[in-house]
Amino acid sequence: MAHINLPDLPGIRGPMAFSPATAKPLNELAEMLLRNDNNSLSRGERELIGAYVSSLNDCFFCQNVxxxxxxxxxxxxxPEIDAIKKDYASTDISDKMKSLLSIAASVQKGGKYVKKEQIEAAKKLGASDKEIHDTVLIAAAFCMFNRYVDGLATWAPEDRNYYVNRAPQRAEEGYIDFDLYK
Amino acid sequence: MPYISLEAHLPGITGLLEYRKDTAAPIRSLTQVLLRGPSTLSEGERELIATIVSYGNECKFCTAAHTAAADTLLGESNTSQRMKENIVSAPVSEKMKALLEIAALVRQNGKNVTDEAIQKAKKEGATDIEIHDTVLIAALFCLYNRYVDGLATVTPPQPEFYQALADRLVKHGYNRLPQGYDHLKKTATEVK
Known part of the structure; x- marks a missing residue:
């Protein structure tokens, strides 16, 4: 049971329906960071950073969404996403993406854990300042979203296919123009 | 030196928010709603929540900035100092102590917030909205602290810098200044 009396919706949708004034900027941030197409990181790559950080924070709802x-x-x-979350270094994602996930993992522990060598490695593999910026901010943002979801003890559907089945519709609608109750 | 190219006269968070204004806009409005919007928690109390989380995350820039903001709003610096030393013996209400404890748990991980911590806050009179806002303020500062330190932004050593920043936050809140931040170029040179 959630720590406070929330509308009966899974994950972040409960607190978002409870507090629309804060839900609006939260969703605008997600849209700009994860879905806006004016970005050299693909939507998939950015969602992957979010999923990876959520798995490090052990947030079931966020890592599955x-x-x-x-x-x-x-x-x-x-299975492929799980393999990346478990050990991205041994998967066939690009070396640049691996260097960005390494930065994201350090951000999850704490900002100070990001070392100069990690940044230099990412730049050497072609990562731009903006890509490094966005990686750090996406990782930091998920440290917020995960804490919001788990800090209020929201519930999440256990069946992982629930999230897979909803993904195409979520991708199409984005983070701003969707109905929290659907 | 920051890991990415930021404007030299804007240390800490401000340079980042000016670097990418399109992501800054929702971050700023979220902060404005949470820390300055209508609430049964005072602005000073909400700045204390921001301070305890930043302090726990060892983010020197955010700790100094929000300590100065809390002190300015409260009109004294004893409360923030003693809170950082020990929440339990800090000169704040029992309800506020319970909320600060919840914030400290959120900082570790959302899952660390216990039923006991929530029940204690409710027993001391905290409403669902106050608990919600405490959790989200704490979570938001977990974003800020990582953003500021994860890109190795500059932390000015001068206390006057943070007092000037706090005065701005108290007077103007968290929205972007309509005129931008070019007027700070002169100040930055003087401080150097």
């Missing part, structure tokens, strides 16, 4: 969205954009399924 954003893992399913990453899978939708990158044309892969739960």
């Amino acid at each position: 954003h893992g399913a969205l990453a899978g939708h954009y990158l044309n892969c399924g739960i």
Whole structure:
């Protein structure tokens, strides 16, 4: 049971329906960071960073929502996304993406854990300032979203296919123009 | 030196918010709603929540900035100092202590917020909205602290810098200044 009396919706949708004034900027941030197309990182890559950080924070709802969205954009399924979350270094994602996930993992621990060498490695593999900026901010944002979802003890559907089945519709509607109750 | 190219006269968070104004806009409005919007928690109390989280995350820039903001709003610096030393013996209400404890747990991880911590806050009179806002303020500062330190932004050593920043936050809140921040170029040179 959630810590406070929330509308009976899964995950972040409960607190968002409870507090529309804060839901609006939260969703605008997600839209700009994860879905806006004026970005050299693909939507799939950005969702993957979100899913990865959510798995490090052990947030079941967020890692499944954003893992399913990453899978939708990158044309892969739960096993491939799980393999990246478990040990991205041994998967066949690009070296640049690996260097960005390494930065995201450090951000999850704490901002000070990001080392100069990690930044230099990412730049050497072609990451731009903006891509590094966005990686850090996406990782930081998920440290917020995950805490919001779990800090209020929201509930989440256990069936992981629930998230996979919803991903195409979520991808199409985006983070701003959707009905929290659907 | 910051890991990415930021404007030299804007240390800490401001340079980041000016670097990418399109992501800054929702971050600023979220902060404005949470820390300055209508609430049964005072602005000073909400700045204390921001301070305790930033302090726990060892983010020097955010800790100094929000300590100065809390002190300015409260008109004294004893409360923030003693809160950072020990929440339990801080000169704040029992309800506020319970909310600060919840914020400290959120900082570790959302899952660390216990039923006991929530029940204590409710027993001391905290409403659902106050608990919601406490959790989201704490979570938001977990974003800010990582953003500021994760890109190695500059932390000015001068206390006057944070007092000037706090005066701005108290007077103007968290929305972007309509005239931008070019007027700070002169100040930055003087401080150097």
